[in-house]
Structures are given as structure tokens and as C-alpha cells.
Amino acid sequence: MGFQYSIVIGVLLLAHHILEISSRIELTNLKCIPRDEKFILFEYCRIKSVNRTYKYFSVHAKLLQGPVSNITVNVATYKRYNGYKPSLYNFTFDACKFLASKNKNILYNYFYGFVSQHSNMNHTCPFDHDLIVDKVTIGFLNHQATAVLPIPKGDYAVFTRWYAYGKLRADVRVYATLS
Numbered sequence: 560m561g562f563q564y565s566i567v568i569g570v571l572l573l574a575h576h577i578l579e580i581s582s583r584i585e586l587t588n589l590k591c592i593p594r595d596e597k598f599i600l601f602e603y604c605r606i607k608s609v610n611r612t613y614k615y616f617s618v619h620a621k622l623l624q625g626p627v628s629n630i631t632v633n634v635a636t637y638k639r640y641n642g643y644k645p646s647l648y649n650f651t652f653d654a655c656k657f658l659a660s661k662n663k664n665i666l667y668n669y670f671y672g673f674v675s676q677h678s679n680m681n682h683t684c685p686f687d688h689d690l691i692v693d694k695v696t697i698g699f700l701n702h703q704a705t706a707v708l709p710i711p712k713g714d715y716a717v718f719t720r721w722y723a724y725g726k727l728r729a730d731v732r733v734y735a736t737l738s
């Protein structure tokens with residue numbers, strides 16, 4: 560364990576203290592918006608509450624023009640103050656390059672980590688099948704949002720924009736509250 564690592568841990572502990580880092584996440588909404596219906600359609604896009612403690616979200620998209628080997632994703636995070644305002648992150652990356660990379664960018668990998676174990680998209684390009692994110696549970700989101708990288712309390716939205724060959728094909732938006 561190196562010096563730099565200790566500093567990172569120290570900063571996180573301090574941030575945890577000062578910012579009252581959240582310990583609970585609630586998914587409030589999920590929206591999947593096709594921007595090119597000749598290219599992609601959503602069969603479902605939903606949050607399901609089985610009971611008080613067991614909730615999850617799932618997405619099933621039909622890819623109508625595979626195989627696809629050029630995908631760009633923009634991820635922008637918002638926090639609600641008086642309406643949702645851009646906050647923290649806004650980045651765009653080449654998904655095919657990212658998936659093929661052995662040394663994955665830490666930030667992209669953090670966001671990818673929310674779905675990588677629960678999706679059939681976790682392979683290298685091309686994609687020529689339906690895209691499925693299956694049952695990402697609240698318990699897993701809690702772990703990812705609070706244990707892996709603590710985030711302060713508040714209402715958040717994560718807007719993702721999906722491009723193929725430089726053209727916008729779909730928007731997927733996740734809304735969550737950390738309390």
C-alpha cells in the first residue's frame with residue numbers, strides 16, 4: 560500500500576465526514592428515448608419494486624441495424640438544486656476502444672461498473688444482438704455509489720447519450736436520490 564493510496568483513502572474519509580456522504584440510494588426514474596427508431600427500439604426500460612428491499616432496473620434494447628462497431632457515449636451528471644443543473648461529470652468516450660482496452664480509464668470504468676456485471680454488452684465490439692441490462696439491484700447500486708466512490712447526498716440524474724457512427728441513436732436517463 561503506497562503513500563498515494565493512503566492519501567486517497569484519507570481524502571475519502573475526510574470527504575465522508577464533511578459532506579455527509581449518503582448511505583442510501585433510491586431510483587426515482589428511468590427513461591429510454593430512441594433518437595433513431597430505424598436503428599434502435601426499447602422493448603422495456605423499467606424500475607421494478609418487488610418489495611421494500613428488493614428493487615432493480617432493467618433495459619432491453621433491440622438493435623435493428625447490426626453489426627455495430629463504432630459507438631460513442633456521452634455521460635453527463637446533474638444535481639437538482641432548483642431544477643437539474645450540470646454537476647460533477649461530463650465526458651464522452653469511444654466505447655469500442657474502451658471495451659478493448661486492457662488498461663481501462665478509471666472514470667469511465669467507474670460508470671461502466673454500474674452495469675458491466677449485469678449486461679450482455681460486456682464484450683468487445685462489434686454488437687449484433689439485442690442489448691440487455693438485467694436486474695441491476697438497489698443493493699448493488701448502493702455499494703457502487705457509496706462504498707466504491709462516495710457521493711454527497713442529493714437528487715441526481717445521469718444522462719447518457721448513445722451515438723453510432725457519429726449519429727445520436729438513443730438517450731438513457733437515470734434519476735436517483737441519495738439520502
Ligand SMILES: *[C@@H]1O[C@H](CO)[C@@H](O)[C@H](O)[C@H]1NC(C)=O
Pocket residue numbers: 609610611612613
Ligand atoms: C423481497 O423479495 C426477494 C425476492 O423475491 C426475497 O428474497 C426477499 O426475502 C423479500 N424481502 C422481504 C422483506 O419480503
Ligand SMILES: *[C@@H]1O[C@H](CO)[C@@H](O)[C@H](O)[C@H]1NC(C)=O
Pocket residue numbers: 635645649650
Ligand atoms: C457536455 O460537454 C459538451 C461538449 O463540451 C457540451 O456540448 C454539452 O452541452 C455538455 N453537457 C452538459 C450537461 O454540461
Ligand SMILES: *[C@@H]1O[C@H](CO)[C@@H](O)[C@H](O)[C@H]1NC(C)=O
Pocket residue numbers: 675676677678679681
Ligand atoms: C458479463 O455479464 C455477465 C452477465 O450478463 C456476467 O456473468 C459476466 O461475469 C460479465 N463478464 C464480465 C467480463 O464482466
Ligand SMILES: *[C@@H]1O[C@H](CO)[C@@H](O)[C@H](O)[C@H]1NC(C)=O
Pocket residue numbers: 629630653723724725726
Ligand atoms: C466513428 O464514426 C464517426 C462518424 O462516421 C467517425 O468520425 C469516427 O472517426 C469513427 N470512429 C472510429 C473509431 O472509427
